[in-house]
Amino acid sequence: MRKTFHVEGMHCKSCEKLLTMAVEDAGLKVVRADYAAGIVEAEAHDEAKFESARKAIEAEGYKVNGGN
Amino acid sequence: MEHELRLTGLECDSCARVISRVVERIGASVKDIDYSMGRLVVEVNSDAQLDDLKAALIEAGYGVDGNDTNRGVMARPLAFLGKLLSNSTDFDAERRIAESSMFSLLIMLAGLFLLTYVLQIVSPRFVPLLALAAVGTVACSTALIHFRAFRQPFSCMSGMMIGMTIGMMAGFLAGALSGAANGMLVGSIVGMAIGMGMGAIAGARNGVMGILEGLMAGIMSGTMGAMLSVMLFNDNVLLFLIFLFASCIFVLLGLSYMMLREGGSVLPSSVPILAKSIAANVAVFAVFGALLVWGPRAAFAWAGAS
Numbered sequence: 001m002r003k004t005f006h007v008e009g010m011h012c013k014s015c016e017k018l019l020t021m022a023v024e025d026a027g028l029k030v031v032r033a034d035y036a037a038g039i040v041e042a043e044a045h046d047e048a049k050f051e052s053a054r055k056a057i058e059a060e061g062y063k064v065n066g067g068n
Numbered sequence: 069m070e071h072e073l074r075l076t077g078l079e080c081d082s083c084a085r086v087i088s089r090v091v092e093r094i095g096a097s098v099k100d101i102d103y104s105m106g107r108l109v110v111e112v113n114s115d116a117q118l119d120d121l122k123a124a125l126i127e128a129g130y131g132v133d134g135n136d137t138n139r140g141v142m143a144r145p146l147a148f149l150g151k152l153l154s155n156s157t158d159f160d161a162e163r164r165i166a167e168s169s170m171f172s173l174l175i176m177l178a179g180l181f182l183l184t185y186v187l188q189i190v191s192p193r194f195v196p197l198l199a200l201a202a203v204g205t206v207a208c209s210t211a212l213i214h215f216r217a218f219r220q221p222f223s224c225m226s227g228m229m230i231g232m233t234i235g236m237m238a239g240f241l242a243g244a245l246s247g248a249a250n251g252m253l254v255g256s257i258v259g260m261a262i263g264m265g266m267g268a269i270a271g272a273r274n275g276v277m278g279i280l281e282g283l284m285a286g287i288m289s290g291t292m293g294a295m296l297s298v299m300l301f302n303d304n305v306l307l308f309l310i311f312l313f314a315s316c317i318f319v320l321l322g323l324s325y326m327m328l329r330e331g332g333s334v335l336p337s338s339v340p341i342l343a344k345s346i347a348a349n350v351a352v353f354a355v356f357g358a359l360l361v362w363g364p365r366a367a368f369a370w371a372g373a374s
Contacts, residue, residue: 014082031332
């Protein structure tokens with residue numbers, strides 16, 4: 001299943017790259033990352049992984065809002 | 069051993085963190101990084117690891133030791149095409165859609181060859197039109213199948229754009245072919261019908277607005293396609309058709325790429341049963357082809373390539 005994270009603080013292309021790597025290292029697949037829209041969409045088989053993804057994003061210094 | 073690299077394309081402070089991560093993922097370590105100078109000093113355990121590191125940095129979009137940054141407009145589309153054509157597990161669903169489209173096209177062209185040169189039911193002068201009809205059918209249906217394989221919603225703007233584009237391309241191509249073969253009246257009606265139909269199916273994902281957008285595009289392009297073919301009757305219609313088809317197919321490929329960028333890769337489970345798609349493609353081609361060859365013919369109509 002997929003989850004879209006709304007991330008605050010993405011200001012350029014390298015932020016997309018950084019967060020993509022961070023979420024991948026947490027064991028998920030990144031569907032897309034878009035700094036203009038401020039989103040990172042990830043895919044995982046198990047719900048618990050999304051929590052690891054959220055923590056990974058926050059560990060890089062970005063803020064995650066809500067998310068659906 | 070230590071090694072120094074000159075990097076270009078560092079745009080902001082996040083880049084330093086991206087670079088550190090790339091280095092760590094390779095298994096090497098960063099000894100020193102000077103963001104303003106683009107200087108990176110790493111500790112690697114072998115030349116092979118150094119090469120891996122350079123490749124990873126280039127893939128991340130940085131220029132390494134004088135190589136240009138890999139960030140041109142065509143960098144990402146070409147990378148996608150490369151992955152699609154290889155047997156990487158990425159884009160598995162997209163690959164299956166592309167394969168079934170190629171297969172449909174092969175069946176159509178084989179059928180055309182059979183009916184024209186073996187069974188001799190179809191006159192050879194229709195071959196250029198029918199070949200274009202095969203390519204056009206496959207191009208439009210591929211875009212539609214790709215779009216309908218997405219489960220998550222597209223934004224209103226994108227959905228309308230996709231509905232409009234599919235309707236317009238289908239209408240143009242069908243209208244131009246039928247206009248050439250059957251004349252203005254039949255050509256515009258057939259072009260409009262096909263354009264409106266494809267446009268409405270594609271636009272339905274986005275509600276009434278989407279359907280209207282698709283219908284409008286079909287009306288406009290069906291009539292315009294037929295009109296252009298008829299007006300070019302004393303000129304080189306076939307040359308025009310080739311240009312038209314090449315342009316429309318380019319647009320449809322770009323549309324699929326746009327859908328990929330916005331919606332991500334399609335889940336393999338949401339790809340429809342491909343045998344049905346192939347059957348639908350071939351059926352549409354058969355009916356449309358029959359119309360071109362045996363349908364009503366106006367006074368000015370296709371007499372073969374001049």
